[in-house]
């Protein structure tokens with residue numbers, strides 16, 4: 559923990575992403591012949607969908623697979639826009655969609671684009687450590703917001719008020735590690751609180767489609783100023799493909 563601002567230490571002092579150390583240690587054990595039950599990363603037990611595998615095989619044989627435009631190929635961006643219409647009833651212009659190297663690559667681009675060096679960005683504790691690490695690596699300042707069972711491990715406007723001045727907030731619903739999701743009205747409150755204060759809300763929606771009960775709403779339903787991150791890793795079971803997307807403000 560850092561100074562009296564309550565922020566993590568800034569600069570190059572980036573803590574390790576310990577899960578990858580566990581992956582390495584588990585792999586070393588497996589190499590010695592031990593059987594390892596892997597629970598360390600969120601790895602779906604299924605392969606990519608059959609239609610994806612077939613399309614990829616066809617593309618390998620027929621497509622040059624060269625450079626694309628910076629924002630990614632238009633057919634996929636258009637199809638993702640249609641996904642928002644079909645799943646959420648939300649209209650998203652494909653021009654707002656940018657394909658990324660997984661959500662992880664999206665964090666880098668989003669944090670660099672949205673926040674200047676030194677910007678204070680709220681992240682929940684507990685939370686997915688890569689938000690903090692990516693912010694630190696690029697000299698943005700992650701501001702820890704402790705959450706517990708009283709708010710189902712999600713941030714609220716009241717908790718954000720206690721975090722001091724903020725430039726941004728990262729919200730993950732469903733969250734890693736707790737799995738809890740924000741309701742529509744809770745997410746709306748956070749979007750409205752943020753936009754009313756010039757605080758950029760970054761919503762990690764990677765676990766949409768994996769859950770019980772009603773599907774969680776997208777932050778895009780409540781405002782155009784949010785940045786949404788998502789990827790094909792979890793719901794589409796494509797972690798190794800490193801393919802994700804961002805939806806950016808117009």
Ligand SMILES: Cc1ncc(COP(=O)(O)O)c(C=O)c1O
Pocket residue numbers: 600659660661662663686730733734762764788789790791797801802
């Ligand atoms: C909440 C959350 N966001 C992002 C990621 C990384 O996603 P990607 O594989 O798209 O980089 C993970 C991976 O486990 C995650 O749990």
